[in-house]
Amino acid sequence: MQFGSRRKIVGRIHITPMDSLSDLQKRCYRERLESEVATLTYVRLFCSDILTPVVWAWNGSAENAVGSPYVQLDYVEGETLEDVWHNCSGPTEKTTILQEVAKHHAALAKAVLPFRGFGALRFTSVVGEERPLNDTDFRLGPFLSEGRHFQVTKSRQLVSPPPTAALSLSDLWRDLLVEERRSHLICWGAVPETSVVLPKDDTDSSVNVDIAWNDIQTASKLVERLISATRVPPWLCSPCFSISDYAFRNIIYDPACKRLSGYIDWEGVSILPLFMMARGTISRGHRGFAWVPPDGQTCSQESGRSPESCSGDSLYRATFREALYRSDNRFDMSFWEKALALLKIHYLFLHGLNAWFPRTEWLQRIVAEAEQKP
Template structure:
């Protein structure tokens, strides 16, 4: 992942840059060992990175670490990271003679990003992992590198991607942490401080159109035949292939070994879903076999909604539904899925609003087209939370707030302050424990919290928050409305959400204009994206979505058997309403008297 937080136009930066002017460091001052590498920048024009002029100091003798000991401490870094070593590795790997400066471009939970400038006028971006050794996934980084290399070298895709120069994914190098050296991309991150939302309507259209171009390119049928992550065989000319999906280590060797057997690659969505359900069964056996009571099952939801009996029932219902959610052939075609395609992960030319670079390819995967039918969450913003707060989800719970589907605000109908706190109100959005997070559904989650980069100014609010959508939009979501929220504020917020509805439809229309086969993608994919999010979300998401799961099952049961057979053969499309306003089947619980007696004891 890439982070950004300075004011120059290189790699999406905001705020005041933290910069260190370095004594000239020559190649004779450092080790010449080189990790994996590819051709380095050769001229200022090849890797243009607009930065303030840096005076070149006179050369000094001595070791690089000593020379850089004074300016380097100004730059933030993890305690085990050696930035003097980073400069040495950059000079060695890229074959540069002198380093004249280093600037911090940004810092997030997972990575810190720096720009290193050289005496020949070129520069490179250096991404250093902030994760401690026990939570670092080398497979995830290898896949990120391979995906960027694959798209950069492929003639099929016309997407500007930074070129990878060199990397070392061990903790035993001179930096003291895994790092990647790549091209510095000239461009601006329009997510900073909510800049996108302040553009005029025509400029917003231009940005949305550019984003749609990227998704249309990625939606082209892939040469790969399995679901999983892209890797590359060793060597500069190594072949690309699809392998297992990577996750952040849990910290437990036993649990990680168990996970490994369920990470693919997979031949179909059904196989992926079944593997996840099997994995959750093993987790339940290992973690819940000695619960002191049914009510002690670890969950943020009350025992009435989260208990072993509910888990067993939902496990069976989901297993029965997996085959019915077999997408039709057109939606089953495999393509590359950028797991977090959003404005924060794209750099734009400030004048033309053309895309100059797409970053943050960590957890990208090869998936069926139907799973990619998701709008950038910048175009959804607070729509789901706002709808939940105002009771728009009706009487039947649909899992609270979806991470990858947005409530369509099309008018100001029903926009009024919610009930007072002492009156019944919609349930709060469920939260998720890190152990229940799946990295396809929630690509920016880790075993020790969510990862939010590119918005250093809001990291304090989001860094350790659980249960939020992956990578929040900018600006951060406002507080949910209460009975004290003014009608003027509610109307203003709802008006913005209605505008975003039309930008989402415009986004979908631009994909349709690029490729006829994508015309109905965002219409037909909704049910599959919701089902995928539930299955891969683990037990906590299952419990939170219990009403939705049961209602879908009962309504499927009401369909003719021939209709269900067609769905299993991929001859139809599953459609679900935005909100289930009523249940198809009523259950009468004859055990309520026992529950009442037990509660009185």
């Protein structure tokens, strides 16, 4: 929509019919939309270095004139970075873009947050227009994962998220582990003899995986040992805003001004540990870990990409990291050495059983190594 003042507003509605969703799914969608609006509102009020659109109206239920959950917010002028990147004239222009993106990526990490723990922002109560908002109008709620709390698979049922935010990284990981156990317990009924084939499309494996309930118990105990054995430096657990989808299509850039206009996908933005900032741009997935780019490795045949493309990505990752360090000196070499290892562990907890089984040997090895450290 465009008004006489030339202000443009876009609306987003939930396209899945709400009647087809369970009460738990409706609740999770409502809470996730509230979190998105609360995050956008908080950032706009208290984090001026982070570019966000203004939210004009929203409703998390289907009980409105639209008949669906919706949000209305400012239109962000510019082009998607995906299009701009594809049309770049060469490395110099791409370097300029990455320096600009790194500046805004660092702003997400630098935001001073008054909340303790990790999770998703929520409003403390119904927010009206009667008075200016302050930071006490916001609270930290439980972490909400799109895949975990919204999508049903053949082996996993939806479970309620924790009632509160996680106060520490180990608490967050334990919450995710408990949810994973509960979701499979609901599905299988904890019958040890039950065997289920997980389709390769539901896992990080190239083949179907045949597992039983005893396998789940064994794997979850191994992962629980990993929580107890993993030592994380406190500075890497500093809370910051973490975007869940860094795809270039979600970053808007103004090629004329050579400035980033903003991020347009704030669904799923959470407050998570600083090491999650290692998950960012120029990190295309591969068959190891989708979040961790294969620096220094050749492309596998399965990737379908040329060696030149992979080496180019490695070069631009280095450029991005250098620019990030200039904006925030916490992002030095030691950050990347430690953060990428922690990123792999967090990936396992977030994706659960379907990510554990293809990596059983690797998981056993890193648990043993972690338990041997003083």
